Amino acid sequence: MASSFVSRLGTNYCPTDEEILEINALLVEPTLRLKGLDDEITKLQAAIDKLAEERSRVAAYVEGHRALISPVRRLPLDIIQELFVACLPTHRNCVMSASEAPVLLGRVCSAWRAISHTTPRLWSRLHVVESLWSPDDSTSSSFEEKVAQRLEITHTWLSRSGQCPLSISLRSAPEYTPPPGTDTVTPSVTSMQFMKTLLSFAPRWQHIRFTAPLSLLLEVMSHFDAEVPLLETVLFHHSQDHNSPLSTRGPFNILRSARISSISIPGAIFLPENLPLQWSQLTTLTVGGPNWSVPLTITSGALLRVIKKCPELRCCKLMVHDRATNIEMPTSEHPIVELPFLHTFAIHCVASVAPAVSNLLMRLSLPELRDFTIFGSAQDCPTLGNFFARLIRLESLRIDINISTPASLLETFHTLPPSIRHLWISRIDHPWGQSQTGLDEMLGVLTTSPELCPMLQHFSIDSGFNLSDEAVLLFIAARMQESPPVLNRVDINFGRQMVVDIMPDLRAFIEMGLAVSLIYMPPQPSQDSPWLGLSDAPVVNWNPPPWPTWVPSMPISDTW
Numbered sequence: 001m002a003s004s005f006v007s008r009l010g011t012n013y014c015p016t017d018e019e020i021l022e023i024n025a026l027l028v029e030p031t032l033r034l035k036g037l038d039d040e041i042t043k044l045q046a047a048i049d050k051l052a053e054e055r056s057r058v059a060a061y062v063e064g065h066r067a068l069i070s071p072v073r074r075l076p077l078d079i080i081q082e083l084f085v086a087c088l089p090t091h092r093n094c095v096m097s098a099s100e101a102p103v104l105l106g107r108v109c110s111a112w113r114a115i116s117h118t119t120p121r122l123w124s125r126l127h128v129v130e131s132l133w134s135p136d137d138s139t140s141s142s143f144e145e146k147v148a149q150r151l152e153i154t155h156t157w158l159s160r161s162g163q164c165p166l167s168i169s170l171r172s173a174p175e176y177t178p179p180p181g182t183d184t185v186t187p188s189v190t191s192m193q194f195m196k197t198l199l200s201f202a203p204r205w206q207h208i209r210f211t212a213p214l215s216l217l218l219e220v221m222s223h224f225d226a227e228v229p230l231l232e233t234v235l236f237h238h239s240q241d242h243n244s245p246l247s248t249r250g251p252f253n254i255l256r257s258a259r260i261s262s263i264s265i266p267g268a269i270f271l272p273e274n275l276p277l278q279w280s281q282l283t284t285l286t287v288g289g290p291n292w293s294v295p296l297t298i299t300s301g302a303l304l305r306v307i308k309k310c311p312e313l314r315c316c317k318l319m320v321h322d323r324a325t326n327i328e329m330p331t332s333e334h335p336i337v338e339l340p341f342l343h344t345f346a347i348h349c350v351a352s353v354a355p356a357v358s359n360l361l362m363r364l365s366l367p368e369l370r371d372f373t374i375f376g377s378a379q380d381c382p383t384l385g386n387f388f389a390r391l392i393r394l395e396s397l398r399i400d401i402n403i404s405t406p407a408s409l410l411e412t413f414h415t416l417p418p419s420i421r422h423l424w425i426s427r428i429d430h431p432w433g434q435s436q437t438g439l440d441e442m443l444g445v446l447t448t449s450p451e452l453c454p455m456l457q458h459f460s461i462d463s464g465f466n467l468s469d470e471a472v473l474l475f476i477a478a479r480m481q482e483s484p485p486v487l488n489r490v491d492i493n494f495g496r497q498m499v500v501d502i503m504p505d506l507r508a509f510i511e512m513g514l515a516v517s518l519i520y521m522p523p524q525p526s527q528d529s530p531w532l533g534l535s536d537a538p539v540v541n542w543n544p545p546p547w548p549t550w551v552p553s554m555p556i557s558d559t560w
Contacts, residue, residue, distance in 0.1 A: 081119045093127040093169045096153055120162030127169045128154055130194050147190055151197050158201050165206035165230050168198055172212035174239055191216050202226035202254075209235040214268055221252035221269075231257035235264040238289065251276055261312075267294040267319050272306050279309035283341075286317040294321045294350045300360035307364075308337045317346040317373075322356040338365040345369055349376025349403065361387045373398040375426070385415030392417060398424035406438060413445050413452065420453045427463035439467040447475045450482070458489040465495035472518070473502040480509045493519040 003026055005019070015023060067073075075083075087101035088094060098104055102122035106113035116122055131147045158166065172191050195216065205228050210217065217236050234255065251274045255263070260277055262284035270287045285307070287298065298321050307316065316339075345366065349357050357376075361384065369391050374384075384404075388394070394417050401409060416423075423446075425439070439461070446452055446459075456479070461467065472492060479487040498520040506516055531537035 077115065080115055081121075084116060084119060085121050088122065088125065093125040093167055095127050096129075096150070096157070117160060120160065120164045123157050123160035124164035125167040126154070126157055127171070128194060128198070129171045130173045130191060132173055147193065151193060154194070154197050155200075158198075161204070163204065166201055166204045167207040168201075168205065169209040170194065170198060170212065172210070172216055172239060174213070192219070195220055199224055199226055202228050204230060206230045207233040209233075209237075211237045211239050214238045214266065217266070218269060221254050225253045228254060228257045230259065231255075232259050233262040233284075234260060235262075235286075236266060236269075237264070238266045238268070238293075264288075264317075267298050267321075270295075270298060272302075279306070281312055282310045283312050284315045285310060285313060286315075288317060288319045288348065291319075291350050294319050296321055300356040304337060304360055304363060307339065311339065311341075313339050313342045315344040316342060317344075317348075319348045319350055320357055320360070321350045336363055336365055338367075340365075341368055342366050343368050344371040346373035346398075347375070349374070358384065358387070366391065367393070369394055371396040374403055375400045376403050384412050388412065388415050388417055392419065394419055396420070396422040396424070398426060400426050401439070401442070402427060406441070410442060410445060413442065414449075416453055418454050421455055422458040422460070423453060423456055424460040424462070425464075426461075439464055440471040443467065443471045443475050447471075447478045450478065455486060457486055458491075459487065460491040462491075462493050463495050464492050467492070467494065469498070469500040469502045473505055476506060476509060476514070476516075480512065480514065485509075485512065485514070488513060489515040491517045495521065497521045497523055 005015075005023060005026075008015075084101065084105055087105065089100065094100070094102060096103070098107060102116050102119075105122075106116045128150075131143070131150050133143050158168075172194065173188065191212065195212075199220070202224075203226070208231070210220075217238060253276065256276045258278055261281055263275075263277065263282065264284075264286035265275075266289040267287050268289055287303075288294075298319060300320050300322050303318055303320055307313065307318075310316075347357065347361075370393055372391065372394060397416065397420055403409070404412065425442070446456075459475075472490075476487070476490060479485060503516075503518070506514070510516055529537065
């Protein structure tokens with residue numbers, strides 16, 4: 001099949017009339033050969049298809065009989081049940097979805113469905129989401145049907161749990177805005193329906209987490225006197241984002257369980273005299289919520305009196321609202337409160353009067369504290385050096401740089417205990433940059449003073465828009481010069497666009513095992529478009545958000 005046109009193949013060459021005749025002559029024999037090959041392939045493909053069809057029949061016969069002798073068919077019932085339980089999510093409660101256990105297990109076969117429905121442990125954990133109205137609910141009856149169906153599923157699910165202790169989480173619908181002039185807010189009918197369904201199983205509550213409007217939480221705690229003998233963990237978070245008028249309620253009889261060891265409650269309804277808790281057995285106490293919701297009664301002195309009654313605390317997160325007009329007595333008059341087992345402590349200063357908070361910290365003895373967090377924005381907070389000097393086991397510190405003046409904060413840095421392994425610098429109350437605190441100077445202290453935090457392994461900054469790239473590079477280089485280097489992770493969210501690319505200079509340290517995460521704002525798209533003003537112009541986001549949405553790992557408005 002030699003051809004004189006080989007050099008022309010694959011080019012844009014245009015043959016002459018004589019060459020076209022020559023090419024047609026060259027293709028006569030190859031065209032006949034190509035047809036013969038196609039016919040042969042067709043015959044062979046038909047034979048292959050016939051064999052494949054026969055193979056499928058034989059394979060189905062073999063697999064069907066092998067399934068009869070499958071080892072899983074011979075597993076004892078208790079082993080299957082244990083395997084089913086191992087399929088459940090471990091970090092949260094189960095959801096009403098056919099895409100995961102336990103509902104998914106019942107869709108495999110009738111035998112598995114029977115086993116799953118008769119295994120109470122599979123149904124002892126449930127996350128309930130209150131039905132929300134949507135545009136698809138064209139009529140009130142369709143919404144009511146959806147609510148009724150979800151209520152029925154909730155009741156059926158929990159009924160299958162037998163006598164097992166229950167772990168329940170509820171996400172209630174947002175609270176409607178009350179009409180002007182309304183003195184109190186009452187929960188919606190739908191919300192009360194879901195809550196009453198859950199309350200029917202209250203004697204078996206062990207762990208509950210309710211995210212609901214304050215009005216619903218108050219209604220449940222004040223007006224329902226259910227027996228909860230097994231209740232151990234209580235987490236109440238309020239979902240509303242406006243300040244609704246609330247009537248005074250109490251006492252919170254539903255919290256009378258003698259086994260409660262962990263409670264998280266919004267500051268807006270934190271009234272210790274209304275909480276019939278066994279304070280001496282609490283191991284976890286969280287009081288929080290949005291800044292605006294924390295009442296003036298939650299002062300340093302009031303909190304000190306509360307935690308004095310909780311000697312078994314392991315984890316404590318508090319919000320404090322000290323103001324010059326509501327400090328009823330100096331906290332220095334309180335005796336020293338010792339919390340011998342407390343390992344995690346977080347405090348958020350809502351108001352800008354911090355000396356009382358400093359006094360509170362100085363009245364605490366925390367010999368086992370490992371993790372400490374302090375948020376807030378204070379204008380006159382003294383140095384916390386005396387407090388840190390007593391924390392000989394402190395390993396993790398998260399500090400809001402607005403909690404103090406730059407001078408006091410730098411002085412505090414010089415007093416950090418050498419045991420710190422994770423230092424996390426935050427800016428909570430001033431995410432838009434009003435603060436004048438110099439992060440470069442602060443980082444410079446850690447760069448030029450290797451004796452400070454000599455065991456530092458993880459360094460984080462979550463709002464470093466006024467931090468220079470060069471300062472970060474100098475800090476990392478100085479810490480990685482140690483032999484062997486202790487620093488193994490750096491996470492910085494600059495909240496601005498990149499000025500200097502320091503990643504090439506960090507490659508050597510990254511190869512040594514250092515994990516580096518530097519997050520910058522992406523450059524804004526150019527507004528100089530050749531399509532500008534045309535109806536078919538490409539869609540461009542001309543107004544990107546100036547700052548990224550920042551979500552702290554412990555959200556003040558939810559987790560606290």
